[in-house]
Amino acid sequence: MASIRPDDFTFLQQMLKTRSGLVVTPDKAYLLESRLTPIARSFGHTDLSALVTQLRGGRDERLAKAVVDAMTTNESSFFRDGRPFEQFRAHVLPSLVKARSGQRALRVWSAACSSGQEAYSIAMCLLENKAAWNGFQINILGTDLSTEILDRARDGKFSQFEVQRGLPIQMLVKYFEQAGDRWQVRRDIRSMVQWREFNLLDSLTALGSFDIVFCRNVLIYFDQSTKRRVLEAIARQMPEDGYLFLGGAETVLGITDRFQPVDGLRGIYQLAMGKGARPAAGPRSGRTAAPAAAAPSSAASVGGRPLAQAGAPGGRPLGGTGPAGSTSAGGRFGKAATTGTGAQPAASGLSRPSGTGALSRYANLKTKR
Numbered sequence: 001m002a003s004i005r006p007d008d009f010t011f012l013q014q015m016l017k018t019r020s021g022l023v024v025t026p027d028k029a030y031l032l033e034s035r036l037t038p039i040a041r042s043f044g045h046t047d048l049s050a051l052v053t054q055l056r057g058g059r060d061e062r063l064a065k066a067v068v069d070a071m072t073t074n075e076s077s078f079f080r081d082g083r084p085f086e087q088f089r090a091h092v093l094p095s096l097v098k099a100r101s102g103q104r105a106l107r108v109w110s111a112a113c114s115s116g117q118e119a120y121s122i123a124m125c126l127l128e129n130k131a132a133w134n135g136f137q138i139n140i141l142g143t144d145l146s147t148e149i150l151d152r153a154r155d156g157k158f159s160q161f162e163v164q165r166g167l168p169i170q171m172l173v174k175y176f177e178q179a180g181d182r183w184q185v186r187r188d189i190r191s192m193v194q195w196r197e198f199n200l201l202d203s204l205t206a207l208g209s210f211d212i213v214f215c216r217n218v219l220i221y222f223d224q225s226t227k228r229r230v231l232e233a234i235a236r237q238m239p240e241d242g243y244l245f246l247g248g249a250e251t252v253l254g255i256t257d258r259f260q261p262v263d264g265l266r267g268i269y270q271l272a273m274g275k276g277a278r279p280a281a282g283p284r285s286g287r288t289a290a291p292a293a294a295a296p297s298s299a300a301s302v303g304g305r306p307l308a309q310a311g312a313p314g315g316r317p318l319g320g321t322g323p324a325g326s327t328s329a330g331g332r333f334g335k336a337a338t339t340g341t342g343a344q345p346a347a348s349g350l351s352r353p354s355g356t357g358a359l360s361r362y363a364n365l366k367t368k369r
């Protein structure tokens with residue numbers, strides 16, 4: 001263990017586990033030191049011991065929150081891992097659009113959304129495939145434990161480095177505008193996502209029900225029982241034909257039997273039959289991957305309805321009208337729109353894409369915030 005005192009380490013370890021689920025093993029004690037020493041200084045302490053003494057007093061919620069925030073890993077990128085968004089476009093979206101032909105509404109949750117790339121990727125993917133969900137209200141909610149990171153997500157400003165990770169250049173041109181030396185997600189795209197500070201260890205009931213949950217690259221920081229607790233809480237907020245997306249290093253297998261993998265899709269799960277799943281409101285989708293999407297031919301109500309709140313208790317409506325790209329900017333994330341089966345011209349001031357050539361991908365370098 002590094003030079004942090006053993007009892008201080010144990011206190012911080014316990015506090016982080018209780019407050020956020022984060023497990024810090026003794027071999028990661030150096031992380032406590034490197035990330036918390038600046039926090040200690042900013043709260044007027046000379047060392048970590050003094051910080052822990054103040055935390056033990058238990059009266060400074062601001063400090064406790066700063067400590068948890070500092071220990072979270074906010075690593076994220078646009079269209080992270082690629083495949084989940086391809087599967088979203090090609091299978092999950094068409095399957096649920098078919099199943100919800102009655103109520104014509106879907107709710108998507110980016111749980112542990114970090115600085116927002118995941119939720120914005122979902123929004124862009126939807127816009128690139130607008131013809132596939134014409135007339136639907138789709139609500140996207142992004143939540144995270146960290147106030148600071150959520151502020152960044154809401155702001156939608158990204159560095160050159162961040163937009164070079166996973167974001168096709170055509171989408172950068174189409175959905176972002178330059179803000180000084182940064183790139184900001186256009187206002188109408190930002191208005192498609194609602195943001196809310198939320199701890200996955202808290203009761204999920206107030207969030208309402210979600211048809212699609214992206215809970216990616218956060219369970220890896222939890223121990224088995226916390227993973228189970230969070231996954232089973234998510235299961236209770238999903239209809240039986242909902243879809244759960246996990247990160248590449250995450251699984252439900254050996255953790256809970258409430259979910260089962262969807263045949264043919266990687267990293268995507270649905271509620272296991274006979275495990276207390278609530279019935280879906282529409283016709284039930286299959287347990288296997290739906291065939292790749294063909295965009296619906298009718299465009300009667302394209303662009304006529306805002307992306308709006310679809311059933312979250314106490315939620316407010318979203319203000320933005322999803323612009324319909326007439327040409328896909330996103331290569332493999334936008335195939336449905338390129339089929340030319342009803343996509344409408346941009347409806348809210350978005351510029352047309354400047355080109356539809358091959359994806360321009362840049363080096364996928366790692367950052368550590």
Ligand SMILES: C[S@@+](CC[C@H](N)C(=O)[O-])C[C@H]1O[C@@H](n2cnc3c(N)ncnc32)[C@H](O)[C@@H]1O
Nearest residue numbers: 020072074075076112114145199200216217218
């Ligand atoms: C590595 S990022 C993942 C971001 C995104 N989902 C992705 O896959 O790119 C993990 C995020 O989980 C958040 N987090 C950690 N513990 C959490 C908790 N108990 N409740 C909600 N968010 C949490 C962190 O603040 C961090 O932003």
